[in-house]
Amino acid sequence: MNFQQLRYVRETVRRNLNITEAANALFTSQPGVSKQIKELEEELGVEIFERRGRRFVGLTEPGKAVVRIVERVLEEAENLKRVGRDFADRESGNLTIATTHTQARYALPRVVADFRKRYPNVHLALQQGNPQTVAQMVMRGEADIGIATESLDAYPELLALPGYQWTHVVITPLDHPLAKVARLTLEEIAKYPIITYSPEFTGRSHINEAFTARGLEIDVVLTAIDSDVIKTYVELGLGVGIIAGVAYDAARDTDLKALDARHLFRGNTTRVAIKRGTFLRGYTYDFIEGFAPQLTRKAVERALAGDAESYEL
């Protein structure tokens, strides 16, 4: 058994059981992959792939178990290399952050700027997506950390640490009747067409909850994944907007008024997700702490160790 064999198996599974594609992806010859897989099967004493004639059509029962473990072995092997890179050169490498629009646009710029100053030789990549995509990118190892408000804590493979709390604000054009109400209520808001986030995004669930809990029907005329789009349409008078508080900037959004809605909607927690069992590079801890000061290296490590072993030699 060797790592090459395991890599071949993993890649073949990822490429829909097509050995030829796997071989191409790994820049090697197809017969080599075929042979190595066969040898692994012989060594383990089980067939991993179900064959119809000479074609792979699925995984056998033991194959499923094997593949699951193979993934883990290769992950740990990847961790080993990361340890090496981390200690060999703490100042350079890659850091990929999967996040949503709102975070990338409003919460992260300051953090990223500080990080760049501290680690000019780390190549930063921001990957945008909806919260589910963010979670998947982290789980697949395509991103080192994920930052989003929804759904990150729904996966046992991920550790989702609370980063910061925020509430929604209601935004209106300057002369809107809602802007003159003494104390904002859900009933008042429900009278107007509403523009807000797409269902899977940025605390949208808490918005719906609040209205339905009061038995109020709302008329959502437009949804976007993007606070800027929402603001644009509110400025045009299409309705009142409900967006994340962080996304309103009094200095720049001079055509809009923001109404405090803290008492109307449940607070939201934006979380940082990392994949359990992954070795994090030193600068990754620093990035996380830059984003949420209470998430120090110690704190993150303690959370990670929650279910892992923590022995010293």
Next chain:
Amino acid sequence: MNFQQLRYVRETVRRNLNITEAANALFTSQPGVSKQIKELEEELGVEIFERRGRRFVGLTEPGKAVVRIVERVLEEAENLKRVGRDFADRESGNLTIATTHTQARYALPRVVADFRKRYPNVHLALQQGNPQTVAQMVMRGEADIGIATESLDAYPELLALPGYQWTHVVITPLDHPLAKVARLTLEEIAKYPIITYSPEFTGRSHINEAFTARGLEIDVVLTAIDSDVIKTYVELGLGVGIIAGVAYDAARDTDLKALDARHLFRGNTTRVAIKRGTFLRGYTYDFIEGFAPQLTRKAVERALAGDAESYEL
């Protein structure tokens, strides 16, 4: 990077950083080990071992991280082989159970007998030890499962599932004054010398708790790890015994009287421990279920998946 290198590193650590011993243990040449370790260090770009001249004197900082991950990789690799063996031949193999005297003597015989009938070709091994040893044997992979009443749930690396509940009984010679008391109390018991388990064993902690909670001093004249020893000395009139209910057998212990003490001491839970992340062979699940019927394969797998991934292909 290959498995051989990782094995060499692990063995060297286990043999107190002595490459020569590691080479002997793995039936290979010492220069081979030396070279492979060096090559791994080069590939990872860090020194794993701290050297004074040509001698290994410790692990470097990165070395500690590396060793921890190496252990995990090799464990998973071992799991892969187990999968193979399990599917290739579900009826034979090894099963090592680490447990305490009381369990081995009173709770397990029936389970073991049934198991032997069902799996005549599985080689069973019972390893006896105190609860801490039991836990360690499971953690080190020297035993597949551990069964004990104390301390198994103190290790995050282990999953400790509740097997069965039991309470203590007080045993006395037939003509002992305590045997005539209408309703047994702690105060009554405390009047006599007591013979019971060693501190680290079989629910002993609950015994002490009960007396000290009442402010009672007890005179423990003799402790043993072994219910049979305790019974012997009680028969000799050295004192009253406090043992696990399961350890009293009315049919055989005709010289002793057992007094219900359910209302005096906290109940105890005997647990089955398995190491997280280990692949369990089919018959291991069957053994566990034989021991505690509620711990079906499904139930155990669900508990194991509690923090691991559980995806299907």
Next chain:
DNA sequence: TATCCTTACGGAATTCGTAAGCATG
């Protein structure tokens, strides 16, 4: 001086790519 790691070197084993073969849709 005994222990223990490193270096050097040659033979053995493994890996890998090319070319050809064969089964499926």
Next chain:
DNA sequence: CATGCTTACGAATTCCGTAAGGATA
């Protein structure tokens, strides 16, 4: 007949053991 896995074989690489060298306690 195009796609895709297997078999065969030779070249290149890697692995591993023996022998010798050097450093520490």
